[in-house]
Amino acid sequence: MHSTLKLAGIGALTAGLAITLAACSTAEPGDGASRSASAAESAVAQPVDGGTIVYGLDRDITSLDPASGAISSQTVQSVANSIFDALMQYDENGDLVPFLAESFEATDDTSSEWLLTLRDGVTFSDGSPLDATAVISHITREGAEETSASRATVATIAAMEPVSDTQVRFTLVAPNASFPQYFTRDLGQIASTTAQDEFGFPLGSGPYVTTAYSAGTGITMTKRADYWGEAAHADTVEFKVLPDADSRYQSLVSGAVDAIWSEVPSQFTGAEGDGLVSATGHSATSFGLFNSHAAPFDDVEARKAVELAIDPQALLAVANDGTGAVSTSVLQSTSGYDITDPQPAYDPAAAKAIVDKIGGFEFSYLTDGRGEAKARAEAMQQMLAEVGITMTIQSSDMATWGAALYSGDYQMLDFTTSLFGNIDTNLSMLVGTGGLANFMGYSNADVDAQLAELAGETDHDARGVLLNSIAAQVWDEAPLVMYTENLAGVIYNPETLQGVEDFTNRPQVSIQTRLMWHAA
Amino acid sequence: MTLATRAPADAPAPAPAPAAASAAAPHASAGVAAAVRATRRRRRADATATTVAAVWLAVLAVLTLVSIATPLLDPYFQDFTAAKLGPSLAHPFGTDGNGRDVFARTVAGAQNSLVVAVITLAVGAVGGTLIGVAAGYFRGALDNVIGFLIDVVLAVPALILIITIVSFRGPSIVSIGSTIGLLMVPAFARVTRSIALTVRERDYVKAALLIDTPTPRILVRSVLPAVAPALVSYAFTAMTAAIVAEGSLSFLGYGLAAPAPSWGGIIAEGRSDLATAPWITLAPAFALAATVMAITTIGERVKERYS
Numbered sequence: 001m002h003s004t005l006k007l008a009g010i011g012a013l014t015a016g017l018a019i020t021l022a023a024c025s026t027a028e029p030g031d032g033a034s035r036s037a038s039a040a041e042s043a044v045a046q047p048v049d050g051g052t053i054v055y056g057l058d059r060d061i062t063s064l065d066p067a068s069g070a071i072s073s074q075t076v077q078s079v080a081n082s083i084f085d086a087l088m089q090y091d092e093n094g095d096l097v098p099f100l101a102e103s104f105e106a107t108d109d110t111s112s113e114w115l116l117t118l119r120d121g122v123t124f125s126d127g128s129p130l131d132a133t134a135v136i137s138h139i140t141r142e143g144a145e146e147t148s149a150s151r152a153t154v155a156t157i158a159a160m161e162p163v164s165d166t167q168v169r170f171t172l173v174a175p176n177a178s179f180p181q182y183f184t185r186d187l188g189q190i191a192s193t194t195a196q197d198e199f200g201f202p203l204g205s206g207p208y209v210t211t212a213y214s215a216g217t218g219i220t221m222t223k224r225a226d227y228w229g230e231a232a233h234a235d236t237v238e239f240k241v242l243p244d245a246d247s248r249y250q251s252l253v254s255g256a257v258d259a260i261w262s263e264v265p266s267q268f269t270g271a272e273g274d275g276l277v278s279a280t281g282h283s284a285t286s287f288g289l290f291n292s293h294a295a296p297f298d299d300v301e302a303r304k305a306v307e308l309a310i311d312p313q314a315l316l317a318v319a320n321d322g323t324g325a326v327s328t329s330v331l332q333s334t335s336g337y338d339i340t341d342p343q344p345a346y347d348p349a350a351a352k353a354i355v356d357k358i359g360g361f362e363f364s365y366l367t368d369g370r371g372e373a374k375a376r377a378e379a380m381q382q383m384l385a386e387v388g389i390t391m392t393i394q395s396s397d398m399a400t401w402g403a404a405l406y407s408g409d410y411q412m413l414d415f416t417t418s419l420f421g422n423i424d425t426n427l428s429m430l431v432g433t434g435g436l437a438n439f440m441g442y443s444n445a446d447v448d449a450q451l452a453e454l455a456g457e458t459d460h461d462a463r464g465v466l467l468n469s470i471a472a473q474v475w476d477e478a479p480l481v482m483y484t485e486n487l488a489g490v491i492y493n494p495e496t497l498q499g500v501e502d503f504t505n506r507p508q509v510s511i512q513t514r515l516m517w518h519a520a
Numbered sequence: 521m522t523l524a525t526r527a528p529a530d531a532p533a534p535a536p537a538p539a540a541a542s543a544a545a546p547h548a549s550a551g552v553a554a555a556v557r558a559t560r561r562r563r564r565a566d567a568t569a570t571t572v573a574a575v576w577l578a579v580l581a582v583l584t585l586v587s588i589a590t591p592l593l594d595p596y597f598q599d600f601t602a603a604k605l606g607p608s609l610a611h612p613f614g615t616d617g618n619g620r621d622v623f624a625r626t627v628a629g630a631q632n633s634l635v636v637a638v639i640t641l642a643v644g645a646v647g648g649t650l651i652g653v654a655a656g657y658f659r660g661a662l663d664n665v666i667g668f669l670i671d672v673v674l675a676v677p678a679l680i681l682i683i684t685i686v687s688f689r690g691p692s693i694v695s696i697g698s699t700i701g702l703l704m705v706p707a708f709a710r711v712t713r714s715i716a717l718t719v720r721e722r723d724y725v726k727a728a729l730l731i732d733t734p735t736p737r738i739l740v741r742s743v744l745p746a747v748a749p750a751l752v753s754y755a756f757t758a759m760t761a762a763i764v765a766e767g768s769l770s771f772l773g774y775g776l777a778a779p780a781p782s783w784g785g786i787i788a789e790g791r792s793d794l795a796t797a798p799w800i801t802l803a804p805a806f807a808l809a810a811t812v813m814a815i816t817t818i819g820e821r822v823k824e825r826y827s
Contacts, residue, residue, distance in 0.1 A: 245792065246791055246792055264792060266617075266792045266793050266795075266796060267792070269796060270793075270795045270796045273795060273796070274795065311600070314600035317600050317601070317603055318598070318600055318603050318617055318618045318619065319617075321603075321604075321617070369773060371789070371792055374778055374789075375617050375618055375789075377778065378598070378618055378778055378779045379598060379600060379618055381779065382596075382597075382598050392777070393777060393778045393779070394777075395773065395777065395778055
């Protein structure tokens with residue numbers, strides 16, 4: 001027994017040291033530099049067809065149906081894009097361009113009527129045509145299914161009619177100049193309403209078809225021979241469910257997978273040292289939500305004090321390892337609009353003056369348990385303490401955090417979302433009265449009126465003015481406080497994988513597996 | 521009968537034949553000398569290990585006191601411009617992702633881990649002794665019921681049970697320590713029960729019963745002293761288990777609420793930076809392993825002394 005205990009102790013000590021030494025050995029800068037150089041060389045290589053790409057997902061996928069909401073988030077667009085083609089997509093400059101659609105244009109001056117023209121000869125994977133009727137059936141279903149993420153958007157469509165086999169006319173309830181932007185994800189990823197695969201999920205027109213599906217484990221997809229567009233390079237794509245971020249990254253380092261989805265800053269900063277490459281965009285924004293219906297944040301002065309006491313630059317340093325950018329507005333740096341009315345800048349003296357006036361107060365800050373959120377909360381705790389505000393950190397799991405978000409059972413909450421990437425369409429969801437993502441319960445008649453005006457405005461500059469004007473009103477009431485624009489995207493091994501797109505200027509990171517090829 | 525059967529075994533071995541004796545004697549004396557040297561070496565090694573262990577725990581205790589009594593080691597202060605700095609004179613173990621001194625946090629983590637261990641011991645030893653002694657001394661239905669309950673508790677995975685209970689009670693030193701302690705009760709109860717079972721059959725306990733000595737007096741004066749050595753020996757093992765359990769709990773995110781430092785929590789914080797800032801994990805991992813080894817080593821010496 002004595003020996004066993006002693007051995008256990010020695011083992012624990014040795015293991016601790018071994019892990020650390022191993023970590024030290026992987027951080028050799030010279031090694032990283034040389035492998036990056038080889039990655040750059042192979043980046044210009046010609047595409048190679050065949051082979052299997054193995055991709056690590058950050059979450060389980062319970063359904064492959066776009067109407068289920070399970071594949072509508074940015075993190076799993078790699079799966080959705082493999083089975084379904086979106087009507088619209090963002091090009092490398094961040095411009096919205098047709099993909100499955102041939103064109104999608106307004107047919108009147110008020111942007112209340114739109115004409116969608118489909119490509120000729122597109123078929124679902126069972127060979128049935130993807131025509132105007134199929135599009136209308138898909139959108140109708142997206143509006144009807146309770147689990148759909150696009151029900152509110154479909155409700156803004158008054159009528160849909162097929163003009164021809166390849167054309168659909170949309171008549172909207174109200175003008176909406178950014179209507180086509182809604183068709184980059186689940187609403188635009190046209191699924192068959194009449195045919196399903198062997199797993200019970202609707203067929204798509206995408207470059208791959210599902211050949212194996214196991215919830216909680218992974219999905220295997222095989223290349224379609226009759227794909228309407230340029231055929232995918234890899235014969236097979238295997239998606240592996242690897243929820244733990246560290247395990248997922250280590251699977252990539254060890255070569256068990258070719259690419260992974262990541263939102264962990266230290267993985268982006270450490271990737272080069274491990275001979276890996278990142279393809280990311282500023283497509284995840286972190287911000288804080290106040291519960292304006294309960295003390296202490298039912299007082300706008302309390303909300304402003306917190307807003308002024310938080311230094312986003314410091315949050316960027318500690319929570320994001322300096323990657324990404326400080327978020328200064330509801331408009332992102334990649335939005336294409338100038339930011340003329342940023343959120344009030346960090347000003348601890350002004351925050352202290354407010355606290356002196358209204359008195360010090362305490363509140364609880366709810367996070368979802370991720371390391372970045374925890375680091376951010378701990379930094380905020382010190383910043384707020386310096387101006388006389390006591391913040392306690394409530395670190396929960398994702399499910400508890402989500403329940404609190406929807407029930408409003410929180411005082412202040414840490415939130416990271418890709419919604420700000422499509423601000424033209426999503427601002428009304430975030431700050432409009434009754435908006436789908438308006439978890440603060442914020443309501444302002446002037447803001448609602450300007451959002452309605454924004455919907456009908458087609459001129460880019462005029463839209464920029466309106467967006468900044470709305471932002472200015474939001475800052476006055478401070479229902480939220482912006483922190484940082486975070487990097488999100490794919491990390492891959494360039495020695496085994498090529499063809500990953502550049503997402504730097506795109507408002508969302510939408511991974512296209514059909515463009516990737518297996519280099520090894 | 522006993523003496524008759526033991527006598528030959530205890531008797532000296534028959535003298536060897538003179539010729540064989542002259543040949544075997546040098547070998548025998550050399551073997552004895554080697555055994556003596558080996559024993560001395562082992563004792564020296566044990567003494568050295570015990571000294572090193574005691575010094576480590578003393579240093580940890582002194583640093584903990586310095587951390588509590590002075591502002592020299594502030595585990596909470598964040599310098600946002602000094603995140604993930606490598607070891608230096610200003611920061612011997614470097615800084616973490618929030619610009620906090622890892623050395624200061626490791627020392628503060630020791631404080632939390634050791635307090636949790638002490639609470640665990642108090643709850644586990646007191647509860648386990650009461651239950652174990654009661655079951656072993658009174659036997660009968662009480663022993664059966666307690667034995668069944670102990671088996672039930674031991675059948676449930678301890679860490680999952682602790683996570684569930686701490687999730688409901690909220691993470692604090694007291695809740696974590698008492699919860700781990702509650703789950704230590706069956707182990708202490710088994711140790712004390714087995715000794716109480718044998719003690720109740722001893723002549724001096726039977727004699728005490730014959731002269732109508734009150735039961736509480738028998739338990740306190742006769743049973744508890746007999747139980748104590750085994751209890752103390754097991755306490756060291758339990759303390760290391762408690763430290764590891766608290767570390768595991770914190771590593772999994774169910775430990776003390778942020779930003780309170782604990783060894784498991786700091787290791788978890790540094791996990792994602794293992795490649796770029798390994799020092800964040802190194803200090804608490806070393807402290808945890810060294811402390812567990814030190815307590816185990818001293819526990820072994822104590823056990824030897826009592827046995």
